[in-house]
Amino acid sequence: MVLVAGVALTSFNRRKDGSNFRDWAESAVAAALADAKMEPGDIDALVVASESDFFTLQLNPASVIAGDLGLVGAATMRVEGGGASGQLAVHAAVHQILAGTAQRVAVVGVEATASPLSVNAVTKLYGYSFDAWSDGMTGSTATALYALSATAYMARSGATSEDFAQVAVQNRQNARHNPNAHLPLDTTVDDVLASPVVSSPYRRLDCSPLSDGAAAVILAAGGAVPRRRSGAARICGIGAASDHANLGTRIDVDRFSAKTKAMQRACAMAGLTAADVDIAEIYDAYSGAQLQGLEALGLSSDVLAEHRAGAFAPDGRLPINLSGGLLGQGAPVGAVGVAQVATCALQLEGRYHPDAQCGSAPRHALADTHGGVATTAAVTLLSAGEA
Amino acid sequence: MDYRLVLDYRLSAGRLTPWIEGLRIGKARAHCCGECGRVSFPPERRCSCGSIQTKWMTLPGSATILQRSDGPENSFALARFEGADTLTSVRLHNPEIQSDRGRLLAVPEGPPAQVLALVKPEADAK
Numbered sequence A: 001m002v003l004v005a006g007v008a009l010t011s012f013n014r015r016k017d018g019s020n021f022r023d024w025a026e027s028a029v030a031a032a033l034a035d036a037k038m039e040p041g042d043i044d045a046l047v048v049a050s051e052s053d054f055f056t057l058q059l060n061p062a063s064v065i066a067g068d069l070g071l072v073g074a075a076t077m078r079v080e081g082g083g084a085s086g087q088l089a090v091h092a093a094v095h096q097i098l099a100g101t102a103q104r105v106a107v108v109g110v111e112a113t114a115s116p117l118s119v120n121a122v123t124k125l126y127g128y129s130f131d132a133w134s135d136g137m138t139g140s141t142a143t144a145l146y147a148l149s150a151t152a153y154m155a156r157s158g159a160t161s162e163d164f165a166q167v168a169v170q171n172r173q174n175a176r177h178n179p180n181a182h183l184p185l186d187t188t189v190d191d192v193l194a195s196p197v198v199s200s201p202y203r204r205l206d207c208s209p210l211s212d213g214a215a216a217v218i219l220a221a222g223g224a225v226p227r228r229r230s231g232a233a234r235i236c237g238i239g240a241a242s243d244h245a246n247l248g249t250r251i252d253v254d255r256f257s258a259k260t261k262a263m264q265r266a267c268a269m270a271g272l273t274a275a276d277v278d279i280a281e282i283y284d285a286y287s288g289a290q291l292q293g294l295e296a297l298g299l300s301s302d303v304l305a306e307h308r309a310g311a312f313a314p315d316g317r318l319p320i321n322l323s324g325g326l327l328g329q330g331a332p333v334g335a336v337g338v339a340q341v342a343t344c345a346l347q348l349e350g351r352y353h354p355d356a357q358c359g360s361a362p363r364h365a366l367a368d369t370h371g372g373v374a375t376t377a378a379v380t381l382l383s384a385g386e387a
Numbered sequence B: 001m002d003y004r005l006v007l008d009y010r011l012s013a014g015r016l017t018p019w020i021e022g023l024r025i026g027k028a029r030a031h032c033c034g035e036c037g038r039v040s041f042p043p044e045r046r047c048s049c050g051s052i053q054t055k056w057m058t059l060p061g062s063a064t065i066l067q068r069s070d071g072p073e074n075s076f077a078l079a080r081f082e083g084a085d086t087l088t089s090v091r092l093h094n095p096e097i098q099s100d101r102g103r104l105l106a107v108p109e110g111p112p113a114q115v116l117a118l119v120k121p122e123a124d125a126k
């Protein structure tokens, strides 16, 4: 059994205060340790999630972060899988605990996506996170590749730009109850549809922002959590899978098939099905990707009908992205998956931000991420702990 | 603190060098699987059947667009090159033309790129 003993997030936004990624990682882990009622000396291993050295010009970031945290001597590593980096780091920690090589592992996801480089530079670098030769050098952007997949999804499913816009509106409304969120906005579908086109059908408000920030979780074996820290949520299933990096090589460019496999693997480990999931944090890098993700994860037999009926709103059957998701909470890439797991744990314990806490005492939560256009998929299932 | 880093890379395309050289002169060089006959453009290093027994072949260079996305500066598409079993992402050279047909354009300078010049339906028919 792996318990989520402690969690913490910094704010996600564009930092203008002169702080850097080491400051954010340090403050997130210190707060997560305090939440877990632990000291740095209790930690056996540190796993750092960070997508790219280009943002910080710090290779091997785990080496310096360990020193900053008083963890020199602990086993350290950095885990990277594009947008899935954060959850893959959580998975690495789970493996260490289940293998018995560590009892307590600190996981910190951190990214300086917003402040060090210009938007143009980051857009160009992100192009190299697909197939760097065929997509990146051709000049394809993340938005364009997601848009091409989304266009095919619209043609197959009947989803409209209004459906996509409603995802962006809802997630940013959710973010208004999250004090850490980057874009807590009160917008309408018309506002989204009136925002400038980035790559059709996606407009500026359909896209998640570039954010700075960090998130940390302290994972521990069942018997390795201080008695004072009772009721911790547990990780009951992890699953990861991959798809062809080139969209054009896939059988269906509009389906996030790697997510389907990752979810099956996590459910098999947990002994759960998609129907057991009460709340979920879904990787909404773009508005339409949330609908494509919900379909691939098997969370609804008719995603569009349920979306239009409000089933995924905070008061719906299956609240999605109560944090605001990437669209509302923000997207410091390496931090995203760790933040999702932290959010799910807090929700299951009933101690999330009060106005964004799911009111119906959820028992099971799903955190879902991917890198590329759902090329590298990683999901985590969590269960409420014993009171 | 402002800091500028300029990196001059010398990258090799490895086994796919003929594909890159083809893009420079507007030739669509594809892989044909020796096991199952699947034709991939851009060439897959390993066929989806698992085989690495691939041969080079040159496609006619015409392509059909299946999905298209337009932005203020660039437009991109998912296209199928004539003779290929796979799709690929391409940049559109002349997005002002509304057509679902195009031809691979030679890109002699700069990064190797898959750029499609759209052709008007009537021009294509001749």
Ligand SMILES: [Zn+2]
Pocket (backbone or CB within 6 Å): B033, B034, B035, B036, B037, B038, B047, B048, B049, B050, B051
């Ligand atoms: Zn084959």
